[in-house]
Amino acid sequence: MKKKLLLLCVVLMCSLSSYGQSGQIGNISxxxxxxxxxxSGTGDMPNFNINQQPWYSYRYNIMRVVIENSVTNIGNYAFYNYLNISSIELPHSVTNIGDGAFYGCSGIIDIEMPNSIINIGRGAFHSCSKLANITIPNSVTNxxxxxxxxxxxxxxxxxxxxxxxxxxxxxxxxxxLKRIKLPNNITNIEINTFYYCTSLIKIEIPSSVTSIGDGTFxxxxxxxxxxxxxxxxxxxNSPVFQNxxxxxxxxxxPTGTKALYExxxxxxDFGTIIERPIPESVSIYASLLVGSSLLLEAEIIPSNTIYQDVTWSSSDVAVATVDATGQVTGVSPGIATITxxxxxxxxxxSFKVKVKEGVIGIRSDATANSLIDESNVNVSLIDRTLTVNTPDKETIKVYSMIGTLIYSAQKQEGKQTYFVPNLSKEIYIVTGSSGWNAKLLNK
Incomplete structure (x- = not known):
């Protein structure tokens, strides 16, 4: 009889597991x-101790968390040390992420916070060791x-x-962590804020800051x-930058303050102290064309600006990607803006890049974002004879596949033909200053 009862309990547990588990805590289901x-539910999720959440028994089975709209608070320690969670969905109703809410969730890779969150709690993402991307919305104050x-x-x-x-x-x-720019409204940097950030290269501290705690860097x-x-x-104090x-x-x-800092x-104690001319403008130009990739360069004016670094971004990485060096690669047909x-x-x-099968069209005037309609461009290269039919007066250039400029000519409106000497039976890149380029085989 006991054996039969035990078997019945095992079958019942398996049945419950296959259909999932559920429960209610106040207004939260x-x-x-x-x-x-x-x-789901309405209002605040309650706070928990680290191992007393109602779903604690299933912590190793939970891989995704979905918080539905109308829940306003992620409770303290709600998912403490839930190692297998890889995805979180937060609604626009949430205003607070509680203390230790995702502490030790080492499977989370990225998280998108809605533009409703005001407070990120103590240790909320502590030891999320795979978290590579996080966007902090401009609703957050703490x-x-x-x-x-x-x-x-x-x-x-x-x-x-x-x-x-x-x-x-x-x-x-x-x-x-490599770079950090502190917000313009912060006044105090607390102790140890960035301690042991061993890859940190650049820090930008605004004039609003009035104190920096020991051990910060x-x-x-x-x-x-x-x-x-x-x-x-x-x-x-010296411990701010210890080691x-x-x-x-x-x-x-700032300009005119070097002697004060010295x-x-x-x-x-800094090895070099320099005054900073502020960039007046930045423009982008192409220096290399390689098939369906394009290397862009940013020119900062004035040229004596001390810090010349720029950050590249693409408006649509599904169409075109750009890496930290400015290398643009077409991914799929469409239009993306490279900034x-x-x-x-x-x-x-910015550049607007049109990606087509085998062709990237791009306008190289950083002040104009319009893109030429390539249906108006007809280009051919046969036996070193280049024929270009476009509506514009423009400069035509021919590059080798490694980016060497081979030929340049001024073109009038309409169709024109050019003899380009010293071409082999190879592929070349032809560009027009109105914003198009094409990859052509010299047949």
């Missing part, structure tokens, strides 16, 4: 089906202590100007640039 935990500690895959994070408080150790031990051993905007250096090799770093200061404790943004000053220049 939860349900687990096919490894997806769905939480990032609490140790919120992102140990997010070792995080390479960059944009903190919006809406943020007025970043807690102690918030980004500590983010060992792959401890062991930022690859630090190369620190940009500051105070007309008079603020007083800081950060300041003798190898450059401090960039005389200020700690700031004077270069100066890391200092935020000046931008």
């Amino acid at each position: 939860w349900n687990i089906t096919d490894s997806v935990l769905t939480i 990032i609490e202590d140790i919120a992102f500690v140990g997010c070792t895959s995080l390479t960059s994070v944009e903190i919006p100007d809406s943020v007025i408080h970043i807690g102690a150790g918030a980004f500590g031990s983010c060992s792959n 401890t062991n930022t051993t690859n630090l190369k640039y620190v940009d500051v905007y105070w007309n008079e250096p603020i007083s800081i 950060s090799n300041l003798s190898n770093a450059i401090l960039i200061v 005389a200020a404790p700690v700031w004077q 270069a943004t100066t890391d200092i000053g935020g000046k931008t220049a």
Whole structure:
């Protein structure tokens, strides 16, 4: 009899597992089906202890979390150490992510926060070691202590100007974080905020900051640039940059303030202190064409601007991607805008790229975003004879496949023919200054 009863219990448990689990906590309902935990209802999810969530028994089976609209709060420790969660959906009703809510969720790769969140709680994403991408919306005002500690895959994070408080150790031990620009409305940088960010290269600190806590940049051993905007250096203690090799770093200061920083404790320890001319503009031009790829270069004016770095982005990576060097690659037919943004000053220049099968059309005037209708372009190359039929007066150029300029000519409106000497039976790139290019075989 006991054996039969035990068998019945096992069968019953298997049956329940196959159909999922569910429950109710106040106004909040939860349900687990096919490894997806769905939480619905209205108002705040309650706070929990680290191992007392109602779905705790199923923590190893949960791979995806969906919070439905009308839930306003992610409770403290709601998913503490749920190692197999890889995807989270948050609704626009959520305003608070509680303390330790996703602590130790090492399977999460990226998370999109809705533009409703105001507070990111203490340790909310602590030790999310695979978290590589996170967008902090401009609704957020508070990032609490140790919120992102140990997010070792995080390479960059944009903190919006809406943020007025970043807690102690918030980004500590983010060992792959390379750049950080602090928001313009923050006044205090708490202790240990970026400690042990060993890949950090560049820090930008706004003039609104009045104090920097000890240990903030401890062991930022690859630090190369620190940009500051105070007309008079603020007083800081030496532990702020402890073990950060300041003798190898450059401090960039406002024009006319170099002598003040050279005389200020700690700031004077930087190996180089330079005054910063601010970029007036940036333009993009092409320097290399390789098949369906195009290498863009950004030119910053004035040319003596100290910090020349730009960040590249594509409006649609499904159409065209761009890497950190400006290399654009066509992915699928369509139009994407490629933008270069100066890391200092935020000046931008853009290209519109049309990707077609075998052809990328691109306009190289950074001030004009219009793209030529390529139905008006007819180009052929036969036995070193180049025929171009376009409606514009423009400059025609012929490049080798490694980007060497071979031939250039001025073209009048309509159809024109050119003899291009020294061409082999190879593929060449032909461009027009009105914004088109084509890959042609010299038959």
